[in-house]
Amino acid sequence: MALSSTRLLVAASGTGGHLFPAIATAEQLSDYQIEWLGVPDRLETQLVPQKYLLHTIRVGGFQGRLGLGSVRLMTQLMRAVFQVRQILQQGKFQGVFTTGGYISAPAIIAARSLGLPTILHESNALPGKVTRWLSPWCTTVALGFDTASSLLPRTDSICVGTPVRSQFLQAASDLQELAIPQEAPLVVVMGGSQGAVAVNQLVRQAAPAWLDAGAWLVHLTGDNDPEVDQLSHPHYIHRPFYDNMAALLQRADFAISRAGAGTLTELAVTRTPAILIPYPFAAEDHQTYNAAVFAAAGAALVSRQSDLTVTDLRDRVLTLLNDRERLAQMAQAAGDLAITDSAERLAKLVREVVQIHSTKSN
Ligand SMILES: CC(=O)N[C@H]1[C@@H](OP(=O)(O)OP(=O)(O)OC[C@H]2O[C@@H](n3ccc(=O)[nH]c3=O)[C@H](O)[C@@H]2O)O[C@H](CO)[C@@H](O)[C@@H]1O
Numbered sequence: 460m461a462l463s464s465t466r467l468l469v470a471a472s473g474t475g476g477h478l479f480p481a482i483a484t485a486e487q488l489s490d491y492q493i494e495w496l497g498v499p500d501r502l503e504t505q506l507v508p509q510k511y512l513l514h515t516i517r518v519g520g521f522q523g524r525l526g527l528g529s530v531r532l533m534t535q536l537m538r539a540v541f542q543v544r545q546i547l548q549q550g551k552f553q554g555v556f557t558t559g560g561y562i563s564a565p566a567i568i569a570a571r572s573l574g575l576p577t578i579l580h581e582s583n584a585l586p587g588k589v590t591r592w593l594s595p596w597c598t599t600v601a602l603g604f605d606t607a608s609s610l611l612p613r614t615d616s617i618c619v620g621t622p623v624r625s626q627f628l629q630a631a632s633d634l635q636e637l638a639i640p641q642e643a644p645l646v647v648v649m650g651g652s653q654g655a656v657a658v659n660q661l662v663r664q665a666a667p668a669w670l671d672a673g674a675w676l677v678h679l680t681g682d683n684d685p686e687v688d689q690l691s692h693p694h695y696i697h698r699p700f701y702d703n704m705a706a707l708l709q710r711a712d713f714a715i716s717r718a719g720a721g722t723l724t725e726l727a728v729t730r731t732p733a734i735l736i737p738y739p740f741a742a743e744d745h746q747t748y749n750a751a752v753f754a755a756a757g758a759a760l761v762s763r764q765s766d767l768t769v770t771d772l773r774d775r776v777l778t779l780l781n782d783r784e785r786l787a788q789m790a791q792a793a794g795d796l797a798i799t800d801s802a803e804r805l806a807k808l809v810r811e812v813v814q815i816h817s818t819k820s821n
Pocket residue numbers: 474475476477479582583649650651652653679699700701702704718719720721722723725738741742745746
């Protein structure tokens with residue numbers, strides 16, 4: 460495809476949940492000249508530089524209380540806005556696309572101050588603080604979950620779903636490297652892009668009963684778990700992180716997972732039923748709101764971490780492993796939540812907004 464002269468700054472940083480949807484959207488804009496805005500020490504420094512020029516700035520988040528810390532953050536934010544303005548002006552960018560989180564605050568403010576259009580994508584059912592505060596300053600707000608629109612009353616928003624990596628939209632590649640027998644039931648345990656130590660501990664205690672019943676377990680532990688080697692069984696595979704998630708989730712009979720928006724979108728696209736354990740310390744408990752959408756649709760069972768005992772988890776999984784009909788219904792319900800062309804829809808929105816703005820300003 461011929462390269463257009465349109466220059467877009469993508470502001471996405473931190474976790475897989477913010478980066479993967481932004482990368483999937485950027486891939487749909489392959490004719491655009493895209494550069495990236497992130498912070499120096501997060502996942503974007505591993506994922507982005509192979510494809511896009513990465514600009515980094517320092518920016519943090521408000522935890523709600525006013526005090527010396529927030530004065531420091533305000534100063535940092537003002538410095539960050541100044542830096543982003545410079546990047547936008549020097550790079551002659553025509554618009555900003557952001558997936559929320561801390562990095563989006565200076566990006567939205569700087570773009571607005573220069574009269575540039577901003578497209579914000581919010582993947583969570585409970586929009587984050589930056590989205591709630593700054594969405595009226597964006598040209599368009601795109602949502603992963605329709606339910607979020609009622610929480611953004613001053614904003615024109617449109618639900619487009621959340622983009623998934625292109626691997627999820629291709630025919631499943633095989634999982635031969637994991638050597639799981641074809642007929643064996645497979646449970647995948649995942650804790651978001653960083654892993655979930657508390658879930659890992661519960662799972663390691665409950666898992667022997669599932670493994671002895673013939674199930675296989677792929678456990679994505681994250682790289683902060685000091686006890687990863689405590690469980691060993693011929694059917695038990697653990698990895699700190701796994702790349703081929705599309706094939707793994709397509710093969711899985713069900714997943715035990717946190718309830719980040721990225722993971723939930725992938726579970727829907729791969730029609731994977733789940734037991735969801737929302738991360739209890741997520742900002743404003745937003746994972747509970749995400750999980751509630753899946754529970755209401757019949758696609759997942761939800762347990763609060765504080766209420767979930769090893770025995771509950773063990774029995775819940777054993778029951779599901781023996782109830783193929785229930786799993787099939789849940790898989791269908793998960794699939795009904797999927798918006799598979801989300802990246803295309805979002806990229807189209809970006810094009811429309813940038814185009815309208817360029818026409819107006821010419
Ligand atoms: C702890 C926290 O606050 N997490 C938030 C963070 O996402 P966070 O990155 O923690 O979680 P998400 O579920 O959104 O995304 C995880 C991503 O990592 C991928 N993955 C995971 C493990 C692995 O081994 N390999 C792999 O590729 C998953 O397939 C998924 O694409 O931002 C999301 C979007 O705002 C929020 O909904 C989450 O609540």
